[in-house]
């Protein structure tokens with residue numbers, strides 16, 4: 001692992017179901033610097049949850065390795081947010097405090113709950129979104145070095161999403177927490193994440209700081225012509241009009257209008273390309 005990486009993988013692979021099972025992840029190599037907020041993106045079945053579970057130490061690699069902080073310094077919020085159904089919200093936080101002696105940050109946990117639910121409620125009586133809040137409160141209360149979130153915002157209403165995303169990002173910035181967050185909501189990642197890891201078919205397709213990746217790509221429209229020496233990520237032609245996203249090799253010179261892509265443009269083009277490759 002490079003010296004300041006908070007999470008790294010080398011030729012990481014995982015096959016479910018023993019030798020006969022299919023590979024969910026294969027030959028994954030990356031190093032995520034400490035303090036980054038990383039978006040983990042990819043189509044359904046790409047291997048995102050598998051990667052997060054490996055990072056959390058809940059699965060063992062079939063091959064290669066993953067290097068992460070010690071278990072007690074990681075908080076992991078799984079997609080199904082496992083919580084004890086018969087505990088109240090207050091008791092759930094008390095359990096968090098008892099399980100994390102000397103480290104528990106009660107005010108961070110309470111900020112996540114933000115008076116939105118009755119602390120005496122039992123977890124089993126909460127809605128999906130309310131449970132998400134409790135799971136996030138437990139995760140932030142743990143004051144982790146590495147926060148692993150598997151589609152954390154999926155069942156939150158838009159206002160709660162906006163509020164919690166802001167809170168998470170501010171908390172991570174204040175404490176230098178490294179965050180890896182899988183999501184299908186591309187618009188929400190823009191502005192929140194400074195690092196990107198795109199998986200498809202169990203492999204890393206794109207990896208790097210968001211600013212560098214954006215700066216390496218150009219959106220162009222204009223007449224159909226040879227795009228060499230640039231690498232075409234995606235192109236479409238309508239009549240004689242060409243629209244393309246390229247990873248440029250030096251300046252893009254030609255008869256085209258060029259613009260800088262947004263993160264959503266970049267992700268959609270790469271996702272469509274990997275979809276096309278799969279079809």
Ligand SMILES: Nc1ncnc2c1ncn2[C@@H]1O[C@H](COP(=O)(O)OP(=O)(O)OP(=O)(O)O)[C@@H](O)[C@H]1O
Pocket residue numbers: 016017023024042043044045046047048049050051
């Ligand atoms: N427990 C399991 N047993 C067998 N195969 C599994 C298991 N969990 C996941 N898989 C398979 O591994 C692959 C990767 O699944 P994973 O859940 O990691 O993808 P994902 O990117 O998180 O998908 P989604 O966006 O739908 O949540 C898929 O082909 C899936 O069918």
